[in-house]
Amino acid sequence: MYDRYEPHNFEAKWRKRWADADLFRTREEAGRPKFYGLDFFPYPSGAGLSVGHCRNYIPTDVLCRMRFMQGYNVLHPMGFDAFGLPAENEAIKRQRHPEAMVHEYGATYKRQMDLIGIGYDWSRSFYSSDPSYYKWTQWIFKRLFEKGLAYRANAAVNWCPKDKTALANEEVVGGLCERCGTPVERREIPQWFFRITEYAQRLLDDLDDLDWPEGIKNQQRNWIGRSEGVEFEMSVAETAGSGRFDLEAEQVKAEAELRFRVFTTRIDTIFGMSFCVLAPEHPLVEQLLLRSDEEHMAAVTTYIQAAKALGDTERQAADRFKTGVDTGFKAINPATGKPVPIFVADYVLMGYGTGAIMAVPGHDQRDFDFARKYDLAILPVIAPSVEQTDLVIEAHAKGNAFESKDGVLINSGEYTGQTVAEAQHNLGVWMESLGLGERKVNYRIRDWLISRQRYWGCPIPILHDQGGSLEAVSDDALPVELPAVDSYEPGDDGASPLASIPEFLNATNSEGRLARRETDTMGGFACSSWYFLRFCDPANYTQAWDPAKVAYWMPVDCYVGGAEHAVMHLLYARFWTKVLFDLGLVPVKEPFARLQNQGQVLGYTPYRSPRPGETLEFGESGILVSFEEAEQLSDDELQWRWVRMSKSKGNVVTPDEAVEQYGADALRVYELFVAPFEADVQWSNEGMQGAVRFLSKVCRLVSVFGPRFQPQWREGLCGEGKDIRRWTHQTIRKVTDDVERFAFNTAVSTLMIFVNNLSDAINRVGMDAELSEAVESLILLLSPIAPHTADELWEGLGRTGFTYHEAWPTADSALAAEDEITIAVQVNGKLRDTITVAAGTSDADLEAAAMGSEKAVFHMDGKEIRKVVVVPGKLVNIVVAN
RNA sequence: GCCGGGGUGGCGGAAUGGUAGACGCGGCGGUCUCAAACACCGUUGAGCUCAAACUCAUGAGGGUUCGAGUCCCUCCCCCGGCACCA
Structure with a gap:
């Protein structure tokens, strides 16, 4: 047996034995509880894994290994998110075909994951680019299509000129392509969308019950962006501005043909509306232009052209000066019956609400800025109280709108004096009773743009007939396979490279007529929106999954990955799961019961x-x-x-290097111990050395004690050695709890303390049976964390088989209980002494013992005792007069 | 601006309202060695220039409490996300 941690002498041996024994093959035995532990689906990059990626895989592995030892059936699979832009871009750069390339890279990932001892069931592995997998991605697409949840629409979309494809909103960060940092452009191209907006409320509501980090849930809430308000109709009074209409007459004709709807969350401020604004793309603008005089027509046309010429980034920069143009028309404020000018301005977005707003400059900063620039009325209608209006005036004088939601209405007719909340309710009711509008909920989230004008993705299984209508490819013709081609580089014309491959493009529809295949492919997030279901039944050739197997394994009990997917993958996967739930195809509404984000x-x-x-x-x-x-x-x-760490920064440490220099178990211990799971850590060779030292201490302890080890220690227990048994059972309890709550750093530190204590004890006391229990427990507790070392030591003690097959130790709370406790003695809240008493000492005896403390007595200084606080098992606080 | 999460020794970090700084890294002293490295043992928050005792200490300031790193209020700083979303 080794008295030091010498990884080169045994780690590879154990990995081979595990593989030969097929140790991590998923067990599905009846009568056992199930545990599904999953890591985010990785795209296998050519750079291979860094020690940073291991920070994800090691903790999940520890939890899964412990669950198995606790008797669970454990599903712990791994596969590769092979389709998508990163793979294709790299393949183009290397002038390779992406398929061969991702398989090669995937093999490297697998080798490295094995190298650090992760216990995946590789028999369940797949690549999302396997036709046997994406057949079912297409099958799910069809289900969405049939439900009207996948649709094709012409839309102004985010186009990345470098990646030459459209992107989802979630993939655009600050106007830049999330992947390559190129500013995105607006393009009008027909695209496929998933109607995720239809699920907005459920995606929001169901977050509450998930055991996820608050930050991620919050990001999803922000992204969904629910807001409650009122949508109502405004009618256009064709105005004197044109000289062709008579304002008074038109006002009487309130049913004027031209109307538009606005959405507001602040209906309570409607009496303060002094103008309204249409987005440049608003359809009413065209109508107005038809009726406009030349002067206004020219100004508005010029403005709209300028707005369209601006990129989205520039247009939406928040600090930009607001610009706009007066249409010359007026609309009637339904609350006051008075006309207000209609402006066109690009600070109003066509994509949110109705693309038109009522502007209340007194109480909205954006409207305020605009009103000042165009010299429009600023009417105060909210104030802290009816009498207290100076704060509002003051704010306006300083150039700020008074945006408070507290306070009451002023200058608001019969609503004056009502609180904001009251007025919001009453005005909403009033609108509804007159049929002018209704209370409404709006969401910020947009439909999920899924089509990509690229080759390397899952083909969309749709046929276009010559009349332009759409038909899904029949289920028995799936998968629509990607053609094997040499050249697949994207073009700049918004068309997929598949469009120039006639063998792919031309097809016949169900009626035998010529049809054209859809040539866009799905973005990679489609593939990763259901892979966790396929892992439940990965080799099923007749269906996407056996419902019984999905019912057994789902939901994922613990899902581990980086926080960067908060609003992409994690939202999409939730959406697909809900759709599949509604179709009766899966029995869960949420895919991931618990989520953990590792630090970098x-x-x-x-x-x-x-x-x-x-x-x-x-x-x-x-x-x-x-x-x-x-x-x-x-x-x-x-x-x-x-x-x-990233390849481009040249600062990567690979697991290969770390394992070569320090050993796989040392890497595992280091990454678990160095910081809390979710915190970023700074890679340190000294820290790795500390992990080596700890494992060496364990080896030394076991090897020194080895000759005294009693496999049948239960029979040798003599009732003495209570300290040792207490340490053992306290350690078992603490390590088990800590692993469950992802506090791996304190789990390791608990083991360190245990090892330090035992190393000391084996030299001082006999108690070989008790020490044998301790050493055996130590090895088993160490097994998920440092599995190679645990198995090596296990064998060194003459035990056979794998620690993975041993039962996880259970803590006996009677043995773990302290029989002597140290009690803090405080005087006026300051620690003055500690005393040791038997556990279970009564409060009165505790108090008496504390009073007997010389140090306490000294500090009481003969003063009057006002009060004595006794906290059983903890402390006694003597409060004396000053 | 809005929404989250944080601020504890030289460093990473521990602490169900109850003995702050566990465990580790680094430092210092020692053992081993011809010597070094490794390893092992001891020590290590600051102040009071041995120790004991005491005092101070968890971003700043207030508060609640017998007792606050932990709860409440005000403020400062850092990290992440969203951002002209009406």
């Missing part, structure tokens, strides 16, 4: 300040330099920073 591993990375003439990359605050270059630079030029 940061590498120490050299940067230097830009030299004259140099510009910084987007998002960088210095110029990245290589480690070689860094050595040449002076200290004041260099800035070292901790940044996320």
Whole structure:
């Protein structure tokens, strides 16, 4: 047996034995509880894994291994998210076919995951680009299509000119392509969408019951962006501005043909409306232009053209000065019956609400800014109280709208004096009773744009006939396979490369007539929206899954991955699951019962300040330099920073290097121990050395004690050695709890304390049976964390088989209980002494013992005792007069 | 601006309202060694220039409490997300 941790001598041996024994094959035995542990579906990049990725896989593995030892049937699968832009872009760069490439990269991932001892059931693995998988992605697409949840529409979409494809809203960050940082453009192309908006409320409501990090739930809530308000109709009074209409007469004709609807969350401020605004794309604008005089027509036309010429990023920059143009028309404020001017301005977005607003400059900052610029009336209608209007005036004088939701209405006719809440309710009712409008809920979330004008994705199983109507490919003709081609580079014309492949393009529809295949493919997020279902039944050739198997395994009990997918994958997968639930295809409304986000591993990375003439990359605050270059630079030029490990930064430590230098178990221990699971950590060789030291201590302890080890220790227990048994059972309890709550750092630290205590104890006491129990428990508790070492030591003690097959130790609370406790003695809340008493000492005896403390007596200084607080098992606080 | 999450030794971090700083890294002293590295043992919040005792200490300031890192209020700073969404 090794008295030091010598990973090169045994780790590879154990990995081979595990593989030979098919140790991690999913068990589905009746009568056992199930546990489904899952890591985010990785795209296998050519760079391979870094130790940063391991931060995801190791903790899940620890939990899954413990669950198995606790007697669960455990499903712990892994596969590859192979379709999509990252794979295709890399393949183009390397002039390779993506399929061969992703399989090669996937094999590297698998090798590295095996290298660090992750216990995946590889028999269930698949690539999302396998026809046997994407057949069912298409099958689910069809179900959505049949339900009207997948539809094709012409829309102005986010187009990335570098990736040459349309992107979902979720993939655009600050107007830039989330993947490559290129500013996106607006393009009008017919696209496929999933109607996720129809599920907005349920996606919002069901968040409440999920055991997910609050931050992620919040991001989803923000993204869904529910707001309650009133949508109502405004009619246009064709105005004197044109000289062709008589305002008074038109006002009488309130049923004027031209109407538009506005949405507001602040119906209580309607008496303060002093103008309204249409988005430049609003359909009414055209109608108005038809009736406009030349002067206004020219101004509005010019403005709209300018607005369209602006990129989305520029147009939506929040700090931009507001611009707009008066149409010359007026609309009637339904609350006051008075006309207000209609403007066109690009700060109003066509995509939200109705694309038109009532503007209340007194109480909305955007409207306020606009009103000041165009010299429009600013009417105060909300104030802290009817009498107290100076705060509003003051705010306006300082250039701020008074946006408070507290307070009451002023200058608002019969509603004056009502609180904001009252008026919102009453005005909503009033609108509804007159049929002018209704209370309504709006969501910020838009439908999910799923089509991509790229080759490497799951083909959309739709046929277009010559009349332009759409038909789904019949189920028995699935999958629609991607044609094997040599050249698949995207074009700039908004068409998929598949459109230029006649063998793919031309097909016949169900009536035998010529048809054209849909040539867009699905974005990768479609593939990852159901893979967790396929893992339940991955080799099923007749259906996407056996409902009984999905019913057994779902939901995922613990889902682990990075926080960056908060509003993409995690929202999409929830949506698909809900749709499948509604179709009766899965029995759960939510796919992931518990979610954990791991922190990143940061590498120490050299940067230097830009030299004259140099510009910084987007998002960088210095110029990245290589480690070689860094050595040449002076200290004041260099800035070292901790940044996320990535190949492009040159700061990656691979698991191969870490395992070679320190060992797989050391890597596992280090990553678990170095910080809380969700915190970012700074990679440190010293820290790795500490992990090695700990494992060496364990090896030494077991090897020194080995000759005294009693496999049948239960028979040798003599009732003595209570300390040892107490440590053992306290450790079992704490480690089990900590692993369950993802507190791996404290779980490891508990084991360290246990090892320190035992190492000391084996030299001091006999008690071999009690120590044998302790050492055996230690090895089993260590098994999920450092499985190679645990198995090696297990074998070294003469035991056979794998620790994975042993039962997880259970804590006996009677044995774990302390029989002596240290009690803190405080005087006026300050610690003055500690005393040791038997557990279960009565409050009165505790108090008496505390009073007997010399140090306490000294600090009481003979003063009057006002009160004595006794906390059983903890402390006694003596409160004396000052 | 809005919404989250945070601020504890030289560093990573522990602490169900009850002995702040567990555990580890680093440092210091020692053992081993010709020597170094490794390993092992001891020590390590600050102040009071041995110790004991005491005092101070969880971003700042108030408050609640017998007792606050933990709860409440005000403010500062850091990280993440959203952002002209009416």
